Amino acid sequence: MLRFIVRRLLLTIPLLVGISFISFLVIHLAPGGPISVGTDMNPKATAETRARLEAYYGLDQPFYVQYGRWLGRMATLDFGDSFSPDGRPVAEKIRERIPITLTINVLSMGLIFLVAIPIGIYSAVRQGSLFDRVSTVFVFTGFSIPTFWLALLLMILFGVKLEWLPISGIGSLEYHSLGTTGKIADRARHLLLPVLLTGFTGLAGMSRYMRSNMLEVIRQDYVATARAKGLPERTVVFRHEMRNALLPVITILGLSVPDLLGGSVIFETIFAIPGMGQLFYQGVMSRDYPLIMGILTIGAFLTLLGNLLADVGYALADPRIRP
Amino acid sequence: MNRPLRRAILPPIVMLLLLAACSGGKQESEGKGTSVPDIPAYGDAIVEGSIGGVSGFLTAVTSDASSHAAAGYVFSGLVRYDKDLKLEGELAESWEVSPDGKRITFHLRKGVKWHDGTPLTSDDVMFTYRRMIDPRTPTAYGEDFKQVKRAAAPDPHTFVVEYARPFAPALASWGMHVLPKHLLEKYPDISKSPLNKKPVGTGPYRFIEWKTGEKVVFDASPDYFEGKPYIARVITRVIPDQSTMFLELKSGGVDTMDLTPPQYTRQTDTPDFRKAFNKYKYLASAYTYLGFRLSHPFFKDRRVRQAIAHAADKKALIDGVLLGLGQEATGPYKPGTWAHNPNVRKYPYDPLRAKALLAEAGWKEKDGVLVKDRQPFEFTVLTNAGNEARAKTAAILQQNLAEVGIRMQIRTVEWAAFINQFIDKRNFDAVILGWSLTPDPDQYDIWHSSKTGPKELNFVDFANPEVDKLLEEGRSTFDIEKRKKAYFRIQEILAEEQPYVFLYVPDALPVVQKRFHGIHPAPAGISYNFPKWYVPKALQKHRIQP
């Protein structure tokens, strides 16, 4: 097992290099560049100005030189400086957005687990019942609804009409002057809608997965045996069926790791949340190469890590599958 | 260069809903507060909504409107535009232009201090000038400063610049924010200095805090050289979505924002809204146009361009895109400004006249489409993706042109790719774009025949020797009358030639919470006198510790 893990970890490095190279290539193939965004159609910017700015960002160097430089810096975990006018280090820009994105993602994932798992299990146990059908429509509605539409509707309902919740942002203007409990409450009120919506849209995947796993387990021989032995229904369900159906959930956790740092640019735009989604989107739109590369690399790393965790989890859970 | 661009400018601002007092004067409040004594008082805070976030506070190294607006609270230039859009001194108390127009002498105000207490001197101006032309500074605005032949600071309160030739736009260029030498001199690249994140200036407000992507906070500066501002705190909240921002406005989360035409006309007409807010309307400093590639075989012929100008229903455009909140554009200047020529050839909506002109140019109608030399009159118009107003403009124009037998396809392109792939390579037939206008009427870069290189602004390849000469004349004299004559004649020629079909000038539609008094609409807009806005004591909402 250990050898397996080590081997996979070592494989990660060349994979990351490969991915980063492809990313770098694709980004540079894109028309326009960081300088265009600031100088195009600007009567005050001349050809000379542009040449100066290009040299400043190292964009006048050939492609492989630029990539080589980036790779060299990455080897020392130096993400470089953003091309945007504030010129701040990429690592700093990412770091300041991680907390809020992480908070929202963890909370909504928690919500999903809390709600989807029971729904999935119960739907399986009572397959074909009214509950099964209603819950199916419910979770799929969450999955099928255009999120920006629902967000606005809820914002109007809870923020304007009922005035229960703040409309946007992640904190009130008086945030600083609040005590610790005040701060937590304030943050909670602001994040309630985004977390609920993110959760609602993600219910379907988890609950259907649980349901089908549960259904499969239900038909397994050992369950039939337990029933034949005369064990009470409850014991059969909880001790045998659920436990086995839950094991794959571990792998889901592993696969969810990369999503932890991903933000939905749509949610963040609507709710005015300064998160990773907006950061990445703005980076793409303004061709902020170091920023884009930084986020993609972190994302790729987390995906590979998550895959590894999922595989390990799976192997641990199912003794039949040991590498 | 200076005041928030979005608080644009000019003609009589009409204050809807309340008494339209073009000369400004007192605001009357409906409902709450009519019996409140309207005395300027210190205190309270104003929350602005902004779609974009700040990317840095040093205007020289940023290029977006949000950053420039934020910087405007903290920094000052030598000059700025007053309420009638004439240049007045800011850090410069007065200035003289030498008779030959080549030298400007600025006399700086005395007693001005940076927010950290250090006195401002002409050394700071000299330092700013040197950095603007310094190759290590990643600025897009260095060009005007490179025209300076010599600069000198003979004493701490005098700054002299000499140009090789008289250069009228020079004066306006000194509206650039002056930088503090003592805080920046040790940074060869000012964009990497701490000041880009924590600015220290001489403006009415001091920087307090910046949460990137979320908000910026400024507090009134007690020793501002024009007197401490009444409003104690300014908070700019980043809300990227227009609908969300409007909801925040209604629920009190934001005190002021720019409305869109539908928000202005349909969503803010309730008595409740009127009790709580003042809406303002004045012409913005920008115009939208349909530009032709003049080397295109169809558009080479002037009659074709004029025909299209007649075919375009500009009233429908203003009604449809702007819901009536705007004016027709007849040239590249804003109506009401001194350089605007109201008496140029106009192109009223006249499809018959359009068809006649097209027939003259050799186009014959066949099954509803114009044909010439076996080629149908089809072309593609390009505009940038995600811009609702331009998309609507294109849709209306498409229908207009179909009525005279021209088939126009619409293609949208993402902005960053737009210039590189299409404009520069002249890979377009026509475009729908807009220009924003600075108060100085010099438009050399857009119309001069020498400005047709890659990335340069005369991308339609307009070349008219008389216009070239007039452009040069206009920018090399400080005499307003002479400049006016030149620009008037330029507009006459442009109206004849129609390298663009000038479409419309939109209205700026800011709205401000009613408790803010002291707002006097003027040609420059409403925020030129922002430090003089106040909230009467009894109406103040936020308690700010000074």
Added chain:
Amino acid sequence: MSGSVGIRWNIARRLLRNRLAVAGGLVVGFFFLVAVLPALFTSQNPDRIDVADILRPPSAAHPLGTDDLGRDVLARIVYGARVSMKVGFVAVGIATSIGLVLGLLAGFHGGRVDAVLMRFVDIMLCFPTFFLILAAIAFLSPSIVIIMVVIGLTGWMGVARLVRAETLSLKERDFVAAARAQGTGTLRIVFRHILPNALAPILVAATLGVAGAILTESALSFLGIGVQPPTPSWGNILTVGRNYIEFAWWLSLFPGLAILVTVLGYNLLGEGIRDAADPRLKGR
């Protein structure tokens, strides 16, 4: 091969017994009809601008009201169905084709080919799909063709994995070995034996894929890089309608409902097929 035909008939019967899936199927069929025969549902021109009739509520002349340029909303939704369906079907078509080919190759040849292809899938999966699409469209041009191609090019991984799994498991089965022994060509084996059995999961992936593509298009429209106006798509009608939600509710309610109901329909149908086809989930 009566065996596989029999299996498929069973699947169909199970599917029909699932009421939710049937409802989904009916919705899918309905909107397919709308997309293919728009004239049945509206006689108005979806592009006809009428500046005097901006944002009018539903009336006899305009059953679903007019939009911000005076165009008939019903007509735009009907023609928008065509655009949304086109995007969905073509994108999924591309994704399925690529996934099918790669999955078959990987499963059938195994060994090196399989390893390389699966590494490729892993790498593709490392990129956040939505952002890939976003970046690609931003870099190129938000035209319908590009959107379809890009969604297709970023969505084949799931199908590839499914097909590969099916191929791997079927490869070892007796009838394949028998066919091989008889000297049947590879292609024939693929088409006659493997594909029919892999059909169900592919169909599931395809229906879910169409649902996803429609949602993706509406998300792209919100960001300004979906199908560009004046071509109507449900996504861009809804995006514009959002701004007017408080006083012109019809412009956001109807496209929003259209998207919701259609995507829900596809999802329920897909789930239904998955349930019906899964040999492990025989009904009680």
